[in-house]
Amino acid sequence: MLAAERRDHLLGLLAREGKVVAKDVAAELGISEDSVRRDLRDLAAEGLCQRVYGGALPASPAVVDYTARQRLAPDGKRKVAAAAAALLRPGGTLILDGGTTALAVAHALPPDLACTVITHSPTIAVALLEHPRAELFLLGGRIFKHSAVACGAAAVEAAQNVSADLCLLGVTGVHPEAGLTTADAEEAAMKRALAARAADTYILASSEKIGTASQFRALPWAKVGGVITDADPRDPVIGQLEALGVEILAAG
Template sequence: MLKKERQAYILHRLNLHNKVLSASLCEDMKVSEDTVRRDLQELAGAGKLIKVHGGALSLAFNEVHFNSRTVYSQGQKAIIAEKAIGLIKENMYVLTSGGTTILEMARHLPPQLRATFITGSIPALNAYIAHPNINVIVVGDRVNKESKITVGASAIEKIKEVNADLCLLGTNAIDLQRGITDSDWEVVELKKAMIAASAKTVCLTIAEKLNSFEALQVCELKRIDYLITELDPTDKLLQPYVKAGVAVL
């Protein structure tokens, strides 16, 4: 790959997953660690990403108050958010993870809705707090600065005390064989606890993340009750998930 192609690939991966690992980029692009390091340094110098040890982060990680100019596929995520809101009923207890799709949903909750939202996502908390009628419960411990969500033993123990009606998961990757996967160990452990504490689990993802996977498994596909994308449920890309027993919205 030429340098321009490599750097375009890196930025696309960042837009899609908000984080890239140098080792994975080396394997994907079949280039050396030095080549990836130089590309990341050049892109960071141009103000296009945040270089960190072992990889890079999207510029969105510089912000707590995301806006549509910095959110990848914002229009698609708005469609997903509206579908997810349709599952939330009066007086429900709802666990939510982090991510810009979850934040889009949080910002568009109907003002008359009365429910209780439980999360450790700092951006989502800001949106929930601004809502006139919902109760907010924070699960807290140490903040993972990359994902802007609380992680650790205390957060997990707090979640274990919850009997939630819904778990809404922002999703990094999903495929038929591996289910939901992610690249951050602490976030994976948190999401596992959220799924275990909820009656129903809802996977929110843009279609571009379908049939992709990361190194760490969050849960098998059979643990997902609803899959929400911006696509029409009859879209052929979604039919394998329907056949696997997932309700697609």
């Protein structure tokens, strides 16, 4: 089989099965595992898969820069945001992550809702200036421009001194095996720090993130209350998540 044919075969497997197991592909095609791994390295370099131990998973499309992500699945993000905003009760305290879906949550909060919002995103803070009854706390640190959020040691330390009823986190990948992932190690650490300070944590995941993975795990499934998504309930990945005991909150 030519290299181009192997490439198409691997991409087809990712689309149909949601993963590639190198040893299985090698046995199926009668080639070495080294050849499969080399093909996967090439695909990963093009952003077409996320390499993991033993093979690869579909790469998240949400690892592009902040401006590009604002144009990615805007309808899905609005649906997720509306469902997420409904979880915050009057007088409650919310830790709101950064990113484009979290920004949609900020816009979805009722303007007259009395609440407290803690965020490490200057973009979220600016959006909430229009909510007169929302108390606003901005956590500082080094600004990670890709997601317009504060990260690093100073931001993590600041997060350790707050607490909330609810935490809404964005991730770039939601996968039954890889878990909840993002593309930056410090951002993943910040998400863990924020989630640890809330009674309940829910993941904001528009449908394009379901079944995909990025490089760094943010949280294990045991640390979240559920996933808010507009993905089709019949999506096989949704079924796999529910089989793991993950609560799925449908946004539609």
